[in-house]
Amino acid sequence: MYDVLEGLEPHSNLKKFSMEQFHGLKCPTWMASGLSAFKNLIFFKLEWCPRLEYVPTLGELPLLSFLHLYFIRVKCLGWEFYSSSNSTGSTSSGTVAFPSLKKLKLFDMPDLVEWLEVLPNFFPSLEKLSINYCPKLKIMPSRFPSLKSLHFYETNEMALSSLSCKLNSLNHLRITACPDLKSVPERLLQNNAHVLQKVKISHCQKLETIFRSEGREGYPIPLVFPSLQSLEIEKCPSVKPLLDIQGMTSLQKLELKDFAELKSLPEGLQQLTMLESLRMGRFPEGMDYIKGEEDLQHPVSLRCRRLIGWPQHKNLRDQLKHLTKLT
Template sequence: MAEGFIQPSDGTKQMEDIGGEYFNNLQWWYFIQDAKKDDDGNIVWCRMHDLVHDLARSVAGIECSIMQAGGEYFNNLLWRYFIQDAKKDDDGNIVWCRMHDLVHDLARSVAGIECSIMQVDSAVTIPNIYHRLSLECGYSRWVLTVPKASRKANHLRTLFLLGRHTFSIPRNLLDSGRGIRELQSLDLRGELVIRNLENARCAIDAQEAKLKEKPNRSVLGFSWGHDIDVKLRESVKQTLEGLRPHPNLKKLVVEEYVGVQMPHWMSSWLLPNLVELSLINCKRCEELPQLGQLSFLLVIQGMDAVKSIGNHFYGDEVTEGFPSLKVLIFKDLPNLEEWSGFNGREVLPHLDKLTVWRCPKLIMLPCLPSLKELQLMDSDEMLLGSMGNLTSLSSLLIESFEELKLLPDGLLQNHTRLSMLSIRRCPKLESLSGELGNLAALESLTISYCRELLLLPMELQNLASLRSLWIEGCNGLTSLRLHGLSSLQRLTIFDC
């Protein structure tokens, strides 16, 4: 798309749709094989048929080269400092690297207009934007001007607005207004992230961005800077109100918002297609929005002012408390004291995974009938006592309970489906409950960095289904009895 290979036959189809048809045709004729899709149906991986691959390389000649991260050629570049600061993921794959400054300058001088990095303090003109796939603006203050030829910039698909910027772009691409309002005519699909929104001081500008008229925007992110003038705090809600997205929006992230309330459009009836929401470090916001129809992921993190979660959170009588939500994460909620159900009824009937991390005042969980995976980390140990009724659990993680000495009675009593149990970083834990022997379905047990743990209970031998036992960093452990573990396939003892 960025190179102009996709040509529309008429004006009724979007470029992405035409590209999808191209891809399907190539796959149908076996030019492309083994295509893999993500949860949204987007192609994330595929491979070319061997014969087509060889033909393409032959035709391309010296313009085609294959370099595998970690291969000899890549390692030579790394060793000769052509490439620096390479970072790897957990599997050892190269995920990030940078070019040496001198090599970078040389490459820019050779590439000429095909390569441009703009970070200056004066007006900048971006030439040749016709084939520019991604336009990213750095943190310095500058004015961006796009020439008239940019009326053909229909291949622009990603735009990141970073730092304090003023955009002045002709009407052939964006409106000739100034600031965030210039997004109003930009027809982009996929993901849009707008950072440093504290500089959008006029709510009218936010409204004139007309995000609610952009149906092809599936992912949207808003964030503010850390140091916001107290005088501007009252205007941020109006700004966010003006940035109301189209009802087609699927994923939304809001970070560092300093308003006391969320905008009224952040509700199930105005965002009916929203499947994922992340509210991160919105520290002054006192109440969570009504999003009872959210269907997949909800992340609530760093909201210091939230003290309780109740009826308002679940929505109205129609939504009945998140009937489809699959994953819920509560993290860094230092003042959350109460989490109740919806008018006394069961809530979150299809919730599969719950994470509660650093919520020191929360002591009780509501009834969650279908919960399969539970992660409790660095919170009040009384929270463990509310797990007795979570009988559908298949995976349980207990981590970083610094003062925990004994597991509460009944904690492991009714979990007949539990197949995975991990107890980590509980430095004062002295013993495990004899109820451990009741976990007939347990297949994996991990105990790590529980340095005061002296013995494992005799009931361990009742775990006939146990296949994996991992013990790490338990310095006080003096003996281990493995009699009766007839299914054990993997035993790891490390740093004990």
């Protein structure tokens, strides 16, 4: 396979490149020496290259928009990932790495420990970042000035904290199955509270608090999320108490599912005048009343309501009779 790739001479106008099931230790010479000759390359994917010792220099590709790295056992994404020069000192301050990259996905990289911090003018266009199955990753960049969507899946919580320092443009945040995560990084929420539109957190067994800054010295009032439209928290059994949602005035969708000790509705439910979809449960067995249930009659825009595991409730019909749009 290596000899075949070594003899390959891709056309200089190549726009899409994908290499899968490659078991060599090193990239072919024409890749290892840099891909700067392929100025028109837009899409690049390496998939299932379990013996590959490094990722070639990709940051110098001017039009690269989509980069997918799947199951590569490298330990570090270092300087060579960004530039063919030997170090940051030999690179001018005006150098831009990955100038056009919009979507980056790292998937199933079990040995990756460090992703080197970037210079301020790197990744200027990156909008979507997915980090999946990178359990050892502890250090990663924090400068992504245009990032709008972040998905963290089964990845070390230290990497999430490292990433969160400077992000301030996130619209969509999704955190899934991070086994040791106990709280969502404060800076991640504080810096993006004004622009977040969708948040989904699920299958985080040790997660205890979502809005950790509430009630702490220096943060006397809860964070306000004026643009948040969708909030989903599922299968996070250790989260308590439930969040205060009174500052989420644009919320249209709210899902709180599979809480072991759910005994009260979130505070501020009565202020969600734009809420259209509400799904909650399961409730403790035998419960016929939940604190705050009176607030269910206030979201007048509610179209869809689902309360899971509440067969003993006696007064639910009365609480919902004012919701004329309910289907």
